[in-house]
Amino acid sequence: MDVVSPDLNSILPDEIMDTEAIAMEEDPPNEPSSSSTLSETEPAQVPMETEVPEIVGLCPATTPTQKTQALTTSTTTDSTLCSNSSGTQLLVTSSSSSGLKPLTTSTTQSSSPVVGQTLPKLSAPITLPANHQLILNKVAVSPAADGKPPGTAVLKQEGQKLLVTGLSKTGQPLVLALPHTWSKPATSQGTGDGKAQTTQFKVVTAGARTDLKPVIGVQAVSSASQLLGSSTPLQAQQLKTVQFTKKTPVSTAGPMITKLIITKALNNKGLTSQAAVQAPVVTGRVLSQTTPSTPPRSIAVGESVSTVPQSISSSSSKVAISPLKSPSKLTVVSVASQSPNSPQKPVALPLNVALGQQILAVQQTSTTSPVKVGTSQSTAQAVKPVQTVAVGGVGQPQFKTIIPLATQPNVQQIQVPGSRFHYVRLVTATTGGNTPQTASPSTNTNPAIQPAKPMMMNTAAVRMSVPIVPAQTVKQVVPKPMTSATQVVTTSQTQQRLIMPATPLPQIQPNLTNLPPGTVLAPAPGAGSMGYAVLPAQYVTQLPQSAFVTLASSSGFSTPTSIQTQARLPLNGYCDCFANGEFCNNCNCVNCFNNLDHESERLKAIKACLDRNPVAFKPxxxxxxxxxxxxxxxxxxxxxxxxxxxxxxxxxxxxxxxxxxxxxxxxxxxxxxxxxxxxxxxxxxxxxxxxxxxxxxxxxxSQISDLLTRTTPAITSGGGKLPYTFVTKEVAEATCDCLLEQAEKAELTNQPQALAERLILEEFGRCLRRIISFASKAKTDCSINC
DNA sequence: GAGTTTGAAACT
DNA sequence: CAGTTTCAAACTC
Incomplete structure (x- = not known):
């Protein structure tokens, strides 16, 4: 199945293309119409997608069997799973909000004004290098003139970079803007299952904007209307998921699956009569800069487009991901819980991310969210997306991370002893002999995503790790030389901030770029009490994903009881390590919970601290x-x-x-x-x-050491010192004999003791003079002869 | 090293 | 918001 058009490479900015992250490991980028690539030219395979230019097909073609397996997500979760070749998984998902407009657009709407067919095609499969990181740049504010409903934020591409935008204050959807050039929709698969539920999207606004650019839902997701409209008839949203999957053979454990799934939620505002679009729109990345005439394409996060992880060979295309040099970074972690009912299917694309790039994965799921994870896990726990978004910086440089609370851990915290940097390991989907295809969403037992476990950086298993720079410090992390595909991100940002949901509610519309550090994001109006708290990035990275699940539970941390209980734990503000967002290491603390063994408690404590003081972790x-x-x-x-x-x-x-x-x-x-x-x-x-x-x-x-160096026995120096070697045993014995003889002589003559001592000392003086005389003579002879 | 002082954070 | 308690670092001896 073709996911990306071959034209993508030409569209990509040079800076992106130059980066290693974009480097194509396998198929040449310009390879025309490869069967593996997703392109509009191949409607036969993906007829629906061809008609929907808005959808960006990122997934390489996959074999029918693979596709089938990947799509067997009857119980798929909302989040999409992205993993790189090294086995790192990135989830990019979004859930549609109940306020979404009903999807009125049909798949046949090729002539929709929003989706211009003139839009460049993205057919080249995206390959993620070992770096595994995709950077999403902050999106410029989309003009309201686009006809987008106010309050909806749209991520725009800047400078050919992937843009991530969030809904405005009113908007709640998380939007990942894809360049319109990336128009080619991934293969859409009719989820068809009758479990249509309202998709909830969390929107992260990279820049302050109020207007939402409507995206015309072009893709005819078979069940799109059902999915979105079922829960809320008024809400219709087209979601499209792009999944990048790359299978890499793993030694004995089985193939490691790297998947990057980007689900794109399309909002058909233009088609719908409703003016206000509150539906969360997840906009995928935009390769080209969107203009009013060419609205940015949104990638439905959560919509499963279908494709099975395809071999990397097919993908020559590069993913246009903004380089890390972008001033601002935004790490987003999905917050909402995943719903097994999500009908959407992810599109798997091989994606190679170069070193230094961060993969933005936004998983946003709600219990009602129709988005499904095409990858192997049907249960919400199955997917543990860790999402890192680099927002190119119009605003002040910031590095923010949003951590999903409700998802299962697919991120492993890594703490390097002696290192101030904390690493987050994105858990790769190792099937242990189970290929990604085998991992069906319906099976909970399938370990598509391994539970997060503490790991050390030196472990070869680390596929993808992102060093987190301590807040308030501007540092560049030099990639560590590692045998494995460990990934190090070089950042120049002054601060990293983790944004985590302060409340269990799934919907928020924070403007991440404008959030000051430590800010707790207010819940979206009418969307629930979900809020986000900004945490130091280093702290966030340490958060185990499992803890997120605990916190995300609706009944869980929301209760004040749990918070108070946690307050009694050793994890409190008294501990500097904890206050600094670090794990205790080599501390003298007793009964310490600030470690990997008490992840859940630690997260609860963090939550409690943030509830009490939103700026608790702020410098x-x-x-x-x-x-x-x-x-x-x-x-x-x-x-x-x-x-x-x-x-x-x-x-x-x-x-x-x-x-x-x-x-x-x-x-x-x-x-x-x-x-x-x-x-x-x-x-x-x-x-x-x-x-x-x-x-x-x-x-x-220095003087002492110099003196020691001078105590050489040799007579090499021309100074006045005499070699001590002349005071040999024989010389000492002879001297003693002379002194004894003098003492006996004084005794025989009945000399007083004082006089006897004097005679002895005088004799000793004569002996010394003779020794010195011989030594000097020997030195002179040596200097002459030598 | 033990004991005291101090102020931030937690708690009420 | 104010008062109290708890805590660990700073300080003193």
Whole structure:
């Protein structure tokens, strides 16, 4: 089945093409109309898709059997599963919101204004290199003139980059914008199952915008209307899922399956009479910049398009993914729980992600969501999507991560001892002899996705890991040389933030780009109480996916009881490791729960902390207001006795002066404070003393070592020193004999003791002079002869 | 190293 | 929001 048109490569920006991530491992990108690639030119195989240009087919062609297996998702989950060749799975899913308009567009609507047939085709299969990361760039605000309903956010492509946009305040769908050039829809498969449910989409807004660009649902998903409309007749949404799958033979464990599934939700606003489209629209990436005339194509997250993971060989195309150099990064983790009833099927595409790229996987599922995961797992737990979205930065550079709470862990946290970086392992779908095809959604036992387990970076099993840079630090992570396909992302972002749902509700419409760190995203109006909290990225990465499930449970963490209970756990603000979003390592803590063995408790504690204080994990020392000092305590101190001149004061400890927001009493930590100046002088003097002492020690050490090196027995040096080797045993014995003889002589003559000692000492002096004389003579002779 | 002081965070 | 409690770091001896 052809998923991507061969024209895709030409469309891709150079920067993307140049990246390794885009490098095609297998089929040449320009290979025309390969049977494996998904293209419009092959309507016969995918007649529905050909008519729907909006859908981006990312999946390579798959064998009928594979396709069948992949599509056997009667109980598929909402999330789509993406995995790279190395076995890493990325899930990109979305659930349609109940507010979605009914899908009125038919598959035959090739002439829909929104979907211009002139749109470039994306036929080349996307291959993910070992890097496994796809970067989604922040989408520009789509003009309201497009006829999109207000309140709906649309992700636009910027600079040929994949854009991710979220719905506006009112909008709730998570939208992954695909470039219109990526018009070729993946093979759609009529889910056909009567279990049509309303798809709920969570929308992450990369940029603040209120307008939603309507996407005309072109794809005739066989059950699209049923799926979306069943739960809510008024809501119709076309969803399309693009799944990238790549099978890589794994030694004995069986083939590792890398899958990238992007489900695209198409909103047929133009076809529907309803003006306000609240349906969550998941827009897939946009390869080309969308214009009003050419509306951005949305990839239905959750719609299963069908295809079985195809061999990589067919895909020569490259996935246009913005390089990591984009200033902002957004990591999104699916929040909602997956519903087994989702009719949509994913399209599997081989995707190779180059190193340095992040794969954005948005899994958004609701119990009612029609989206199904075509990959092997029917149950919601089966899919554990970890999604990382790199948002190209129009706004301030940020790295945000959204973690799905309701999904099963498919991410493994990796903590490298001694390393400040935490790694997240995307669990690959290893079937242990089960090929992706074999993994049917209906079977729960199929371990399409292995449960997240703690791993170390040095383990070869790590297929995809994303180092998380500690918040407030600008760092570049240099890829570690590893034998395995371990992936390291180089980031230049100053901060990484994890956005996790603060509430169990599935729908939110946060504008991620505009969210300040630590912000708790308010629940979408009328969409439930779902909210997102922004966490330090390093912390998020450590979160085990299993914990997400626990937190996501509707009855679970929402109850205050669980939170209070967790507050008693060792995981609290008192622990610096925990407060810093790190696991305790080599700490002296007792009964520590801040480790992998207590993932669920830890997550609960985190949730509790965030509930109490949304900025609990936000750095205390931040940037002050304009005109003020660059660094300022975010909350201000509350000192009463220390005068803010001791390390008890957080301001003083951070070497910053107290500000107007401080509530301290008797503060002396201000610019003109004489006490402060005195302390500063003392501190400077002490520092100088320390430096001097250090320098003196260093000098002394060097002198000692130099002295030791000079104690060579050889007579090589031309100095006045004599070789100690002349004081041999014989010389010492002779000297002693001389001294004894002198002592006996004094005794025989009855000399007083004092005189006797003097005679002995004089004799010793004569002996020494003779020794020195011989030594000097020997030295001279040696220097002459040598 | 033990005991005290201190202030942030948690708790009520 | 204020008062109290808990906690661990900072500090003192």
């Amino acid at each position: 205390k020392i931040g940037k002050g207001k304009e005109g003020e000092s660059d660094r300022r305590h975010s909350k201000g101190c509350n000192c009463k006795k220390s005068g803010c001149l001791k390390n008890y004061c957080e301001c003083y400890e951070a070497k910053i002066m107290c500000s107007s927001i401080c509530k301290c009493v008797g503060c002396k930590n201000f610019e003109e404070s004489p006490e402060r100046k005195t302390l500063m002088h003392l501190a400077d003097a002490a520092e100088v003393r320390v430096q001097q002492q250090t320098a003196a020690k260093t000098k002394l050490s």
